Each structure stands twice: as C-alpha cells, then as structure tokens.
Amino acid sequence: MNLASPQQKINLLGLDLAAMRAFLEGMGEKPFRALQLIQWIHTKGLTQFSEMSNLSKSLRESLANIATIQAPEIIHQNIATDGTYKWLIRLSDGNCIESVFIPEKTRGTLCISSQVGCILNCDFCSTGKQGFSRNLTTAEIIGQLWLAVRVLSTNNKEHDRAITNVVFMGMGEPLLNLDQVIPAINLMRHDNAYGLSKYRITVSTAGVIPGMQTLRLATDTALALSLHATNDTLRNELVPLNKKYPLAALMIACKDYFKNEPRRSIIMEYVMLAGVNDTIAHAKELICLLQDVPAKVNLIPFNTFPNTTYQQSDPETIHRFQEKLISAGIFTSIRRTRGDDITAACGQLVGDVQDRTKRQQRERERIEQSSRERV
Numbered sequence: 001m002n003l004a005s006p007q008q009k010i011n012l013l014g015l016d017l018a019a020m021r022a023f024l025e026g027m028g029e030k031p032f033r034a035l036q037l038i039q040w041i042h043t044k045g046l047t048q049f050s051e052m053s054n055l056s057k058s059l060r061e062s063l064a065n066i067a068t069i070q071a072p073e074i075i076h077q078n079i080a081t082d083g084t085y086k087w088l089i090r091l092s093d094g095n096c097i098e099s100v101f102i103p104e105k106t107r108g109t110l111c112i113s114s115q116v117g118c119i120l121n122c123d124f125c126s127t128g129k130q131g132f133s134r135n136l137t138t139a140e141i142i143g144q145l146w147l148a149v150r151v152l153s154t155n156n157k158e159h160d161r162a163i164t165n166v167v168f169m170g171m172g173e174p175l176l177n178l179d180q181v182i183p184a185i186n187l188m189r190h191d192n193a194y195g196l197s198k199y200r201i202t203v204s205t206a207g208v209i210p211g212m213q214t215l216r217l218a219t220d221t222a223l224a225l226s227l228h229a230t231n232d233t234l235r236n237e238l239v240p241l242n243k244k245y246p247l248a249a250l251m252i253a254c255k256d257y258f259k260n261e262p263r264r265s266i267i268m269e270y271v272m273l274a275g276v277n278d279t280i281a282h283a284k285e286l287i288c289l290l291q292d293v294p295a296k297v298n299l300i301p302f303n304t305f306p307n308t309t310y311q312q313s314d315p316e317t318i319h320r321f322q323e324k325l326i327s328a329g330i331f332t333s334i335r336r337t338r339g340d341d342i343t344a345a346c347g348q349l350v351g352d353v354q355d356r357t358k359r360q361q362r363e364r365e366r367i368e369q370s371s372r373e374r375v
C-alpha cells in the first residue's frame, strides 16, 4: 500500500551522489546503491523504480512508497530554421521556464535556466522585464538536461548524445541560487550521470562576487561574466547589480578566480548596443579594464524584444570593435545569433513567470503611459 501522498515524496531527480547516499543511508540501505540509482535515473532515463532490475524487489517497493522521479514537463517545442530548439517547460506550481538547444557541427549546447524570471532587471534583457518568481530546485535545473537528452534522442537518432555543452545562460542569475545549482553541476559532471567535463559547463553571472568565490570552491566549471560596460556609470545603468559590486571589485574577483589555473580565462560577455557601448573609445576603455585579467571577450549582437529602446550595433561597428581588442592581444569572438526567429536567442527567454516583484505590471504601465504621451 502506498501511504505517502505524491506531494510528500522526495524527488530523487534532484539528488547528487552525496545527497543520494545520505538518503539511502537514512533508509538503512547500503550507500553504494546511490550510484546504481543515479545511473538508472540519469543515464537510462527511468522514472519507475519497478524497472530498476539490479535493485532488490523490497528496495524497489520501499522506494516507490517514499520517493518519486519527477521531471518538469515540456508543454511547447519550437524548432528554428537553423535547427535551434526552444522548449517551454511547466513546473509543478504552474510557472514556466525556457531552455534552448543549439546544434552546431562539432558540438551541441544546451542553455538552461536557474530561476523563474530574474531578480536583476538588466535594462537590455527581456527576462528581466518578466520580474521574478522563485529559485529553481536542483530537480528542475537538472530536469532541463534530463528532458533535453530524452527528447533529442527520441526525436532524431542523429541527435543521440547530442548535448556536449551546458551553459547557464537561460533565465535567472545562477550565482543567486548556488545551493540548488551546485548539486545540479555535480550531476552534470558525474560519470554515472552525464559525464560532462569542467570545460564544457559554463556558469554565466552578472557579477555576484560572493557567489563567484563560493562557485570556485565548490566546482571548477568555466565562468562567463556579463560585463557589457567599461565604466561604472554606464554599467550601473545597464546592469543595476553593478551598484552593489562595482567594476574595480569585480575585476579583482576575476583575477582571483583562476589564480591556481593560469591557463584558463573568464569569458567576458559584451552585448553590442548601438551608440551606447560600442565605440572605439569604449574598446580602449575595455582594453584598460581587462589589463591583467585572464579574459577572453565574446561580443554579443543585441537581440531585440518588444518595447526595448536599444538597437543592435551594425556588423561593421562590431568588427571594428573586435579588431581593436584583438590588436591589444585580447582573444575576441563574435557570438553568432541562433534561434532568433523563435525568440530563443540570448536575452529573449521569457517563460511564464508568476511575478512577485510587480515588475511586469510596472513595465505595462510604463508602456501605456509612454504611448499616451505620444498620442
């Protein structure tokens, strides 16, 4: 008889090896079973304990009584003309998040969300305009990878084992949810789960300095910093978090980050906004800022969204900016925009956020007000 209601059951999808061992020990089971369970759940994709053939019948029954394996649910799939997938994923409380899969010739990148909405409200990002509801749980974070692996391998055999990289560049600020993000990274890295190397997982942050330190102690994944501006006045405007963690302190934290791994660099993301941060003077200021910082720069053409006042820099300006940085010895690439015909590009992910910040409402009022003023 099943006594526990589904709500009270523990969701094993979100347990990394340490947590799974502790859970099994709590049941009076041998901790080595943790590896078997993780393999069934993440490598084989099972959700039914009854199918886990190397576990004893009694363990399978006890697990079914107290635990569950519950992934979030894809409610909508969009495939762009360039092959990019975007999934709208519903969580158990009705909130929706988005994840994106970007296939390329030699790799496939899954872009995942870490929060429902985002607390940070960067001015050029449409996720920010949705407001914020809550942090995702580990099960919801790893659940995006779990789902993508399943969908891609059943949709198209060519895509079997298609996910080679994971980036935390979807909705939310991962460094404000490290308690849930770190166990998810542990699962991504683990050989009995997804076996991704530290170079193939990238955590992107708007610059939460204490989170950078915590992340570095807990894992050694790649780090990207959403820099976007070369001085505090401009960055305060574009990335309000800068008022709390200004550039000088941020650059010190960046120098510190890979100090024990001198061959690694932080990826500096820099969204190119026409007339705002894209002049040669800005490039020069960026070169000074990044002096002595182990950095590579990734220039991101701005992706538009409704009611934004920003515009994309033209390709010539972006190339000139790139050349200037390269001539100063800074490795600089330009991000190729993917999936923009299905609004799957950077900064376009919106999901369906039960906003607790009232930001959506204020944004609507601002737009109504400015259209009244125009009349």
Ligand code: SAH
Pocket (backbone or CB within 6 Å): 122, 124, 125, 126, 168, 169, 170, 171, 172, 173, 174, 204, 205, 206, 224, 225, 226, 269, 271, 300, 301, 302, 303, 304, 346, 347, 348
């Ligand atoms: N909060 C984290 C994770 C989000 S990552 C962070 O700020 O890094 C999303 C990346 O896309 C960030 O570099 C973000 O600055 C960038 N981005 C946001 N809006 C964008 C837009 N409209 N066009 C292009 N890039 C954008």
